[in-house]
Amino acid sequence: MHYNNLTDYLQSQKEWLKSFLFDILSIPSESGKEEKIQQCLYDIFKNFDVSCELTEIQNNIVKDPEYSDTIKDLDYTGRPNLKVENHETGSKTIVINSHVDVVPPSTGQRNPYSPCMDEKENIFARGACDAKGQIAAIALVLKAAKDYIKLGQKIICHLVIEEEIGGNGTLAMIRHEKNTKVDAVINMEPTNLRIMPSIRGAVWFNICFSGKSGHAGATLNSTNPVYKAMHAIKILKEYHSKLENESKNYGLFKDIDNPMPLTIGQFISGEWPSMTPGGTLVRGVIGFLPNKTREEVIQGFVNELNKPKNAWVKEGMNLRFDYRHNAVELPVSHWLVKKMSEACLRCKAKYLPIAMTASTDAIYYHEMGIPVIAFGPGDIKYAHSAIEHINFNQIIKSAEIIISFIKGLN
Ligand SMILES: [Zn+2]
Numbered sequence: 001m002h003y004n005n006l007t008d009y010l011q012s013q014k015e016w017l018k019s020f021l022f023d024i025l026s027i028p029s030e031s032g033k034e035e036k037i038q039q040c041l042y043d044i045f046k047n048f049d050v051s052c053e054l055t056e057i058q059n060n061i062v063k064d065p066e067y068s069d070t071i072k073d074l075d076y077t078g079r080p081n082l083k084v085e086n087h088e089t090g091s092k093t094i095v096i097n098s099h100v101d102v103v104p105p106s107t108g109q110r111n112p113y114s115p116c117m118d119e120k121e122n123i124f125a126r127g128a129c130d131a132k133g134q135i136a137a138i139a140l141v142l143k144a145a146k147d148y149i150k151l152g153q154k155i156i157c158h159l160v161i162e163e164e165i166g167g168n169g170t171l172a173m174i175r176h177e178k179n180t181k182v183d184a185v186i187n188m189e190p191t192n193l194r195i196m197p198s199i200r201g202a203v204w205f206n207i208c209f210s211g212k213s214g215h216a217g218a219t220l221n222s223t224n225p226v227y228k229a230m231h232a233i234k235i236l237k238e239y240h241s242k243l244e245n246e247s248k249n250y251g252l253f254k255d256i257d258n259p260m261p262l263t264i265g266q267f268i269s270g271e272w273p274s275m276t277p278g279g280t281l282v283r284g285v286i287g288f289l290p291n292k293t294r295e296e297v298i299q300g301f302v303n304e305l306n307k308p309k310n311a312w313v314k315e316g317m318n319l320r321f322d323y324r325h326n327a328v329e330l331p332v333s334h335w336l337v338k339k340m341s342e343a344c345l346r347c348k349a350k351y352l353p354i355a356m357t358a359s360t361d362a363i364y365y366h367e368m369g370i371p372v373i374a375f376g377p378g379d380i381k382y383a384h385s386a387i388e389h390i391n392f393n394q395i396i397k398s399a400e401i402i403i404s405f406i407k408g409l410n
Pocket of ligand 1: 099130131163189190
């Protein structure tokens with residue numbers, strides 16, 4: 001088969017790519033249930049000109065100080081990460097990371113695991129935008145390397161589990177790969193094909209208030225934990241506004257509205273309308289920018305709670321932070337950003353770097369001192385939503401940009 005150029009080759013792969021993506025979208029792979037998709041990806045990639053390794057995760061990963069225990073008692077048996085590595089070498093070793101786990105279907109999302117494509121070539125399914133469309137882009141890069149183009153660099157793909165619940169898959173992968181020298185990482189997430197060298201941080205809080213349940217007609221004998229929880233949320237909101245003020249106009253985040261939201265995600269309480277609840281649980285996320293560390297953010301909130309006027313709230317309260325990601329910031333002058341910008345320019349895509357307003361697994365590489373950016377097809381506003389979708393042509397474009405980036409390193 002003759003192709004005039006890379007674009008020509010990539011376009012010729014549309015049917016193959018669509019069937020690859022539909023296959024992996026049809027596999028439900030919520031965090032904690034990634035066995036099947038990892039085996040499926042292994043079976044596909046082993047036919048490429050690469051080495052594939054399903055790397056088992058030991059259950060003692062839960063003892064790692066960086067482990068996120070957002071879900072208790074997860075068993076890692078049979079839920080490996082997948083490492084895919086090409087046989088080429090060059091001046092650089094580039095890791096491409098993406099995750100195979102998805103969040104549960106949204107309320108009102110129809111047939112989340114029966115993918116379909118509309119007339120504008122948008123593909124709908126849970127995980128289409130976050131992050132199976134990105135895995136399809138990686139597959140297309142590897143397929144191009146097998147069929148059409150020599151990449152001339154060492155490429156290692158980390159296809160990991162559990163990104164959505166804190167990044168334990170990537171954590172296990174970097175522990176497993178601690179002796180591999182890596183020059184740069186592309187963390188594939190929905191960035192709408194924009195280069196994102198600044199990625200906000202996040203800490204998840206878990207605040208449990210125990211009360212004393214009792215009859216609604218004798219409230220003096222009971223303590224209502226809902227009031228404590230409501231007050232704690234008020235403290236959180238005031239503290240978060242203070243953080244926002246201290247982070248105004250920071251770096252690449254300056255042009256973004258609400259770049260570091262506070263989200264109260266869960267408020268669970270009560271058994272019966274005429275009964276004081278025995279307990280209340282509040283869980284959520286504090287977003288923050290690279291001008292603060294996770295320790296500062298956590299300590300700042302604890303200090304607010306410790307003020308004497310809040311002593312009544314703290315009584316019977318248990319506070320945990322079960323996901324703690326610092327923000328990522330790579331200078332825009334770094335070669336990784338520059339080379340990616342050049343690749344975007346060559347491929348006629350937007351080349352100016354911007355900031356990412358979600359926390360990702362990029363932080364694990366950043367903490368190891370490895371330069372990392374987030375990049376990928378898909379618009380984050382559709383991720384985790386009832387209308388989750390990705391544009392098929394963006395997937396192909398992202399593969400073209402990544403190939404151009406790798407070739408540009410030669
Ligand atoms: Zn994601």
